[in-house]
Amino acid sequence: xxxxxxxxxxxxxxxxxxxxxxxxxxxxxxxxxxxxxxxxxxxxxxxxxxxxxxxxxxxxxxxxxxxxxxxxxxxxxxxxxxxxxxxxxxxxxxxxxxxxxxxxxxxxxxxxxxxxxxxxxxxxxxxxxxxxxxxxxxxxxxxxxxxxxxxxxxxxxxxxxxxxxxxxxxxxxxxxxxxxxxxxxxxxxxxxxxxxxxxxxxxxxxxxxxxxxxxxxxxxxxxxxxxxxxxxxxxxxxxxxxxxxxxxxxxxxxxxxxxxxxxxxxxxxxxxxxxxxxxxxxxxxxxxxxxxxxxxxxxxxxx
Ligand code: NAD
Ligand code: KPL
Numbered sequence: 631x632x633x634x635x636x637x638x639x640x641x642x643x644x645x646x647x648x649x650x651x652x653x654x655x656x657x658x659x660x661x662x663x664x665x666x667x668x669x670x671x672x673x674x675x676x677x678x679x680x681x682x683x684x685x686x687x688x689x690x691x692x693x694x695x696x697x698x699x700x701x702x703x704x705x706x707x708x709x710x711x712x713x714x715x716x717x718x719x720x721x722x723x724x725x726x727x728x729x730x731x732x733x734x735x736x737x738x739x740x741x742x743x744x745x746x747x748x749x750x751x752x753x754x755x756x757x758x759x760x761x762x763x764x765x766x767x768x769x770x771x772x773x774x775x776x777x778x779x780x781x782x783x784x785x786x787x788x789x790x791x792x793x794x795x796x797x798x799x800x801x802x803x804x805x806x807x808x809x810x811x812x813x814x815x816x817x818x819x820x821x822x823x824x825x826x827x828x829x830x831x832x833x834x835x836x837x838x839x840x841x842x843x844x845x846x847x848x849x850x851x852x853x854x855x856x857x858x859x860x861x862x863x864x865x866x867x868x869x870x871x872x873x874x875x876x877x878x879x880x881x882x883x884x885x886x887x888x889x890x891x892x893x894x895x896x897x898x899x900x901x902x903x904x905x906x907x908x909x910x911x912x913x914x915x916x917x918x919x920x921x922x923x924x925x926x927x928x929x930x931x932x933x
Contacts, residue, residue, distance in 0.1 A: 634702045641731050654794070657689050657691055699722050730751065734895030735813055736894065758771025819833065820896065834875075843914060844864035850914070853904075885925070890931045
Protein backbone atom coordinates (compact mmCIF):
# COMPACT_ATOMS: atom_id res chain seq x y z
CA UNK A 631 0.00 0.00 0.00
CA UNK A 632 1.46 3.36 -1.03
CA UNK A 633 1.93 6.08 1.59
CA UNK A 634 0.82 9.38 0.09
CA UNK A 635 2.37 12.24 2.08
CA UNK A 636 0.85 15.70 1.69
CA UNK A 637 3.24 18.47 2.61
CA UNK A 638 6.98 18.30 2.04
CA UNK A 639 7.57 20.49 5.09
CA UNK A 640 9.34 19.53 8.32
CA UNK A 641 7.34 16.57 9.63
CA UNK A 642 6.09 15.38 6.23
CA UNK A 643 9.67 15.15 4.94
CA UNK A 644 10.87 13.44 8.10
CA UNK A 645 8.17 10.78 7.78
CA UNK A 646 8.49 10.38 4.01
CA UNK A 647 12.28 9.95 4.17
CA UNK A 648 12.12 7.30 6.90
CA UNK A 649 9.32 5.36 5.19
CA UNK A 650 11.16 5.46 1.85
CA UNK A 651 14.49 4.31 3.27
CA UNK A 652 12.71 1.31 4.83
CA UNK A 653 11.73 0.34 1.27
CA UNK A 654 8.06 1.28 1.65
CA UNK A 655 6.30 2.87 -1.34
CA UNK A 656 5.90 6.63 -0.77
CA UNK A 657 4.62 9.46 -2.98
CA UNK A 658 4.73 13.14 -2.06
CA UNK A 659 1.85 15.45 -2.91
CA UNK A 660 3.03 18.99 -3.62
CA UNK A 661 0.89 22.12 -3.84
CA UNK A 662 1.30 23.14 -7.47
CA UNK A 663 3.37 22.89 -10.67
CA UNK A 664 5.95 25.39 -9.43
CA UNK A 665 6.60 23.38 -6.26
CA UNK A 666 6.73 20.15 -8.27
CA UNK A 667 9.25 21.64 -10.72
CA UNK A 668 11.38 22.98 -7.83
CA UNK A 669 11.29 19.55 -6.19
CA UNK A 670 12.34 17.81 -9.38
CA UNK A 671 15.13 20.33 -9.78
CA UNK A 672 16.29 19.55 -6.20
CA UNK A 673 16.40 15.83 -7.11
CA UNK A 674 14.45 14.71 -4.04
CA UNK A 675 14.15 15.30 -0.31
CA UNK A 676 17.24 15.73 1.83
CA UNK A 677 17.13 14.63 5.46
CA UNK A 678 19.91 15.78 7.77
CA UNK A 679 20.35 13.49 10.74
CA UNK A 680 23.15 13.83 13.32
CA UNK A 681 24.94 16.17 10.91
CA UNK A 682 24.82 13.73 7.95
CA UNK A 683 22.72 14.63 4.92
CA UNK A 684 21.13 12.02 2.66
CA UNK A 685 18.89 12.58 -0.32
CA UNK A 686 15.82 10.47 -1.09
CA UNK A 687 14.44 10.62 -4.64
CA UNK A 688 10.83 10.06 -3.59
CA UNK A 689 8.35 10.38 -6.47
CA UNK A 690 6.09 13.41 -6.24
CA UNK A 691 2.79 14.44 -7.84
CA UNK A 692 0.10 17.14 -7.78
CA UNK A 693 -3.12 16.91 -5.74
CA UNK A 694 -5.03 16.47 -9.04
CA UNK A 695 -3.18 13.29 -10.11
CA UNK A 696 -5.37 10.32 -11.10
CA UNK A 697 -4.30 7.42 -8.89
CA UNK A 698 -6.59 6.65 -5.94
CA UNK A 699 -5.25 7.27 -2.45
CA UNK A 700 -5.65 4.54 0.13
CA UNK A 701 -3.37 5.89 2.86
CA UNK A 702 -2.71 9.58 3.34
CA UNK A 703 -0.38 11.24 5.81
CA UNK A 704 -1.64 14.81 6.13
CA UNK A 705 1.46 16.69 7.26
CA UNK A 706 0.47 20.33 6.85
CA UNK A 707 -0.27 23.01 9.45
CA UNK A 708 -3.62 22.85 11.25
CA UNK A 709 -4.95 25.88 9.34
CA UNK A 710 -4.32 24.16 5.97
CA UNK A 711 -5.65 20.70 6.87
CA UNK A 712 -9.34 21.00 5.96
CA UNK A 713 -8.71 22.63 2.56
CA UNK A 714 -5.95 20.13 1.75
CA UNK A 715 -8.20 17.17 2.62
CA UNK A 716 -11.08 18.64 0.60
CA UNK A 717 -8.85 19.02 -2.46
CA UNK A 718 -7.87 15.35 -2.23
CA UNK A 719 -11.37 14.05 -1.44
CA UNK A 720 -12.13 12.97 -5.04
CA UNK A 721 -9.03 10.74 -5.00
CA UNK A 722 -9.65 9.07 -1.65
CA UNK A 723 -10.68 5.41 -1.82
CA UNK A 724 -13.82 4.52 0.13
CA UNK A 725 -11.66 2.39 2.45
CA UNK A 726 -9.00 5.12 2.58
CA UNK A 727 -7.30 6.09 5.82
CA UNK A 728 -5.85 9.43 6.84
CA UNK A 729 -3.24 10.06 9.48
CA UNK A 730 -3.58 13.63 10.72
CA UNK A 731 -0.30 15.01 12.09
CA UNK A 732 -1.60 18.44 13.17
CA UNK A 733 -0.86 19.96 16.55
CA UNK A 734 -3.72 21.39 18.64
CA UNK A 735 -7.38 20.51 18.21
CA UNK A 736 -10.19 21.47 15.88
CA UNK A 737 -8.59 20.75 12.51
CA UNK A 738 -8.91 16.98 12.94
CA UNK A 739 -12.68 17.17 13.49
CA UNK A 740 -13.02 19.53 10.54
CA UNK A 741 -11.25 16.98 8.29
CA UNK A 742 -13.17 14.00 9.71
CA UNK A 743 -16.51 15.78 9.14
CA UNK A 744 -15.62 16.48 5.51
CA UNK A 745 -14.64 12.84 4.95
CA UNK A 746 -17.28 10.74 6.74
CA UNK A 747 -16.41 7.61 4.72
CA UNK A 748 -12.70 7.49 5.45
CA UNK A 749 -11.07 6.56 8.72
CA UNK A 750 -9.25 9.52 10.26
CA UNK A 751 -6.48 8.70 12.72
CA UNK A 752 -5.21 11.51 14.94
CA UNK A 753 -1.54 11.87 15.90
CA UNK A 754 0.32 13.78 18.59
CA UNK A 755 4.06 14.06 18.15
CA UNK A 756 6.99 15.25 20.23
CA UNK A 757 9.50 14.73 17.42
CA UNK A 758 11.27 17.85 16.20
CA UNK A 759 12.28 18.84 12.68
CA UNK A 760 12.85 22.07 10.79
CA UNK A 761 13.46 23.13 7.21
CA UNK A 762 16.92 24.52 6.58
CA UNK A 763 16.19 25.06 2.88
CA UNK A 764 13.58 24.06 0.35
CA UNK A 765 13.22 20.25 0.45
CA UNK A 766 15.99 19.98 3.09
CA UNK A 767 14.91 19.02 6.57
CA UNK A 768 16.92 18.66 9.76
CA UNK A 769 15.84 16.02 12.28
CA UNK A 770 16.28 18.17 15.39
CA UNK A 771 14.81 16.27 18.29
CA UNK A 772 14.11 12.65 19.04
CA UNK A 773 10.60 12.14 20.29
CA UNK A 774 7.59 9.94 20.06
CA UNK A 775 4.30 9.90 18.16
CA UNK A 776 1.03 8.69 19.63
CA UNK A 777 -1.67 7.58 17.21
CA UNK A 778 -5.31 6.94 17.87
CA UNK A 779 -8.84 7.08 16.56
CA UNK A 780 -11.52 8.64 18.77
CA UNK A 781 -14.15 6.66 16.81
CA UNK A 782 -12.51 3.21 17.00
CA UNK A 783 -10.11 1.85 19.63
CA UNK A 784 -8.68 -0.85 17.31
CA UNK A 785 -5.26 -0.09 15.81
CA UNK A 786 -4.81 -0.32 12.04
CA UNK A 787 -2.85 -3.32 10.73
CA UNK A 788 -0.01 -1.19 9.30
CA UNK A 789 1.65 -0.02 12.52
CA UNK A 790 4.43 -2.55 11.85
CA UNK A 791 5.40 -0.43 8.83
CA UNK A 792 6.18 2.44 11.20
CA UNK A 793 8.25 -0.02 13.23
CA UNK A 794 10.18 -1.02 10.08
CA UNK A 795 10.72 2.65 9.25
CA UNK A 796 12.14 3.35 12.74
CA UNK A 797 9.38 5.85 13.59
CA UNK A 798 8.91 5.68 17.36
CA UNK A 799 5.20 5.39 17.97
CA UNK A 800 2.50 3.98 20.18
CA UNK A 801 -1.17 3.27 19.68
CA UNK A 802 -3.19 5.38 22.09
CA UNK A 803 -6.75 4.26 22.84
CA UNK A 804 -7.41 7.77 24.23
CA UNK A 805 -5.74 10.06 21.72
CA UNK A 806 -8.02 12.99 22.62
CA UNK A 807 -6.67 13.02 26.17
CA UNK A 808 -3.12 13.21 24.72
CA UNK A 809 -4.01 16.00 22.32
CA UNK A 810 -5.80 17.96 25.05
CA UNK A 811 -2.85 17.55 27.40
CA UNK A 812 -0.41 18.79 24.73
CA UNK A 813 -2.77 21.65 23.90
CA UNK A 814 -2.89 22.66 27.58
CA UNK A 815 0.92 22.55 27.83
CA UNK A 816 1.21 24.67 24.71
CA UNK A 817 -1.40 27.16 26.00
CA UNK A 818 0.39 27.53 29.34
CA UNK A 819 3.80 28.09 27.77
CA UNK A 820 3.80 29.31 24.17
CA UNK A 821 1.69 32.52 24.34
CA UNK A 822 3.59 33.75 27.41
CA UNK A 823 6.94 33.20 25.70
CA UNK A 824 5.66 35.35 22.82
CA UNK A 825 4.31 38.12 25.05
CA UNK A 826 7.40 38.20 27.29
CA UNK A 827 9.66 37.61 24.28
CA UNK A 828 11.66 34.94 26.09
CA UNK A 829 12.89 31.38 25.89
CA UNK A 830 10.81 28.78 27.73
CA UNK A 831 13.15 29.12 30.74
CA UNK A 832 12.28 32.83 30.93
CA UNK A 833 8.88 31.81 32.32
CA UNK A 834 10.62 31.01 35.63
CA UNK A 835 10.34 34.78 36.15
CA UNK A 836 6.51 34.60 35.85
CA UNK A 837 5.47 31.77 38.21
CA UNK A 838 2.15 33.30 39.28
CA UNK A 839 0.99 33.85 35.67
CA UNK A 840 1.90 30.26 34.76
CA UNK A 841 0.18 28.85 37.86
CA UNK A 842 -3.04 30.82 37.23
CA UNK A 843 -3.21 29.67 33.62
CA UNK A 844 -2.63 26.04 34.65
CA UNK A 845 -5.47 26.28 37.18
CA UNK A 846 -7.86 27.62 34.52
CA UNK A 847 -6.72 25.09 31.92
CA UNK A 848 -7.26 22.26 34.44
CA UNK A 849 -10.78 23.55 35.07
CA UNK A 850 -11.42 23.55 31.32
CA UNK A 851 -10.10 20.00 30.90
CA UNK A 852 -12.31 18.77 33.75
CA UNK A 853 -15.35 20.50 32.29
CA UNK A 854 -14.89 19.12 28.79
CA UNK A 855 -14.58 15.51 29.93
CA UNK A 856 -10.79 15.20 30.00
CA UNK A 857 -9.98 14.75 33.72
CA UNK A 858 -6.92 12.58 32.99
CA UNK A 859 -5.41 15.40 30.90
CA UNK A 860 -5.88 17.77 33.85
CA UNK A 861 -3.93 15.70 36.36
CA UNK A 862 -0.84 17.43 37.69
CA UNK A 863 -0.85 19.85 34.77
CA UNK A 864 1.00 22.60 36.64
CA UNK A 865 3.76 20.17 37.71
CA UNK A 866 4.22 18.98 34.14
CA UNK A 867 4.27 22.52 32.77
CA UNK A 868 7.01 23.36 35.27
CA UNK A 869 8.94 20.22 34.25
CA UNK A 870 8.67 21.15 30.55
CA UNK A 871 9.81 24.72 31.26
CA UNK A 872 12.91 23.31 33.00
CA UNK A 873 13.60 20.60 30.39
CA UNK A 874 13.26 23.06 27.47
CA UNK A 875 14.57 26.16 29.28
CA UNK A 876 17.09 26.99 26.54
CA UNK A 877 14.57 26.64 23.67
CA UNK A 878 12.23 29.10 22.08
CA UNK A 879 8.68 27.71 21.88
CA UNK A 880 7.32 26.87 18.42
CA UNK A 881 4.93 29.86 18.62
CA UNK A 882 7.76 32.19 19.58
CA UNK A 883 9.74 30.94 16.56
CA UNK A 884 6.73 31.43 14.26
CA UNK A 885 6.17 35.02 15.44
CA UNK A 886 9.89 35.88 15.36
CA UNK A 887 10.05 34.68 11.76
CA UNK A 888 6.85 36.45 10.72
CA UNK A 889 5.01 33.15 10.10
CA UNK A 890 1.36 32.45 10.72
CA UNK A 891 0.78 30.72 14.08
CA UNK A 892 -1.62 27.87 14.90
CA UNK A 893 -3.29 30.03 17.60
CA UNK A 894 -6.83 29.17 16.46
CA UNK A 895 -6.16 25.47 17.16
CA UNK A 896 -4.42 26.05 20.52
CA UNK A 897 -5.46 29.00 22.70
CA UNK A 898 -8.32 29.83 20.32
CA UNK A 899 -9.69 26.29 20.60
CA UNK A 900 -9.35 26.35 24.41
CA UNK A 901 -11.23 29.68 24.70
CA UNK A 902 -13.94 28.62 22.23
CA UNK A 903 -14.48 25.36 24.14
CA UNK A 904 -14.72 27.28 27.43
CA UNK A 905 -17.36 29.58 25.90
CA UNK A 906 -19.33 26.55 24.63
CA UNK A 907 -19.37 25.19 28.18
CA UNK A 908 -20.32 28.61 29.68
CA UNK A 909 -17.10 28.53 31.62
CA UNK A 910 -15.55 31.84 32.70
CA UNK A 911 -11.75 31.65 32.43
CA UNK A 912 -10.74 35.32 32.68
CA UNK A 913 -6.97 34.87 32.58
CA UNK A 914 -7.07 32.54 29.59
CA UNK A 915 -9.41 34.93 27.77
CA UNK A 916 -7.22 37.91 28.60
CA UNK A 917 -4.18 35.96 27.38
CA UNK A 918 -5.96 35.35 24.07
CA UNK A 919 -6.80 39.07 23.70
CA UNK A 920 -3.19 40.06 24.46
CA UNK A 921 -1.83 37.51 22.02
CA UNK A 922 -4.23 38.55 19.26
CA UNK A 923 -3.28 42.21 19.79
CA UNK A 924 0.39 41.24 19.63
CA UNK A 925 -0.08 39.31 16.37
CA UNK A 926 -2.25 42.07 14.90
CA UNK A 927 0.38 44.69 15.68
CA UNK A 928 2.89 42.62 13.69
CA UNK A 929 0.55 42.14 10.76
CA UNK A 930 0.22 38.41 11.42
CA UNK A 931 -3.03 36.49 10.83
CA UNK A 932 -5.33 36.20 13.85
CA UNK A 933 -6.70 32.78 12.85
P1 NAD B 1 5.61 22.86 7.72
O1 NAD B 1 5.08 24.24 7.50
O2 NAD B 1 7.08 22.69 7.81
O3 NAD B 1 5.10 21.91 6.55
C1 NAD B 1 3.80 21.93 6.06
C2 NAD B 1 3.88 21.74 4.57
O4 NAD B 1 2.57 21.49 4.07
C3 NAD B 1 4.42 22.97 3.81
O5 NAD B 1 5.45 22.56 2.95
C4 NAD B 1 3.21 23.45 3.01
O6 NAD B 1 3.56 24.05 1.79
C5 NAD B 1 2.48 22.12 2.80
N1 NAD B 1 1.07 22.28 2.42
C6 NAD B 1 0.09 22.98 3.03
N2 NAD B 1 -1.06 22.85 2.35
C7 NAD B 1 -0.81 22.06 1.29
C8 NAD B 1 -1.61 21.58 0.22
N3 NAD B 1 -2.90 21.89 0.09
N4 NAD B 1 -1.01 20.78 -0.70
C9 NAD B 1 0.30 20.46 -0.62
N5 NAD B 1 1.11 20.88 0.39
C10 NAD B 1 0.54 21.68 1.32
O7 NAD B 1 4.88 22.31 9.01
P2 NAD B 1 5.43 21.24 10.07
O8 NAD B 1 6.40 21.90 10.98
O9 NAD B 1 5.82 19.98 9.38
O10 NAD B 1 4.11 21.01 10.94
C11 NAD B 1 3.03 20.18 10.54
C12 NAD B 1 2.17 19.96 11.77
O11 NAD B 1 2.95 19.19 12.71
C13 NAD B 1 1.81 21.27 12.51
O12 NAD B 1 0.53 21.18 13.04
C14 NAD B 1 2.84 21.35 13.63
O13 NAD B 1 2.39 22.08 14.77
C15 NAD B 1 3.01 19.86 13.96
N6 NAD B 1 4.30 19.54 14.60
C16 NAD B 1 5.46 19.96 14.02
C17 NAD B 1 6.67 19.61 14.64
C18 NAD B 1 8.00 20.04 14.06
O14 NAD B 1 9.03 19.80 14.70
N7 NAD B 1 8.06 20.62 12.89
C19 NAD B 1 6.65 18.86 15.82
C20 NAD B 1 5.43 18.45 16.36
C21 NAD B 1 4.25 18.80 15.73
O1 KPL C 1 5.54 21.85 22.27
C1 KPL C 1 6.12 22.83 22.62
C2 KPL C 1 6.21 23.96 21.65
O2 KPL C 1 7.14 24.77 21.70
O3 KPL C 1 5.31 24.01 20.79
C3 KPL C 1 6.69 22.92 24.02
C4 KPL C 1 8.18 22.71 23.99
C5 KPL C 1 6.06 21.82 24.88
C6 KPL C 1 6.38 24.22 24.67
O4 KPL C 1 5.00 24.40 24.79
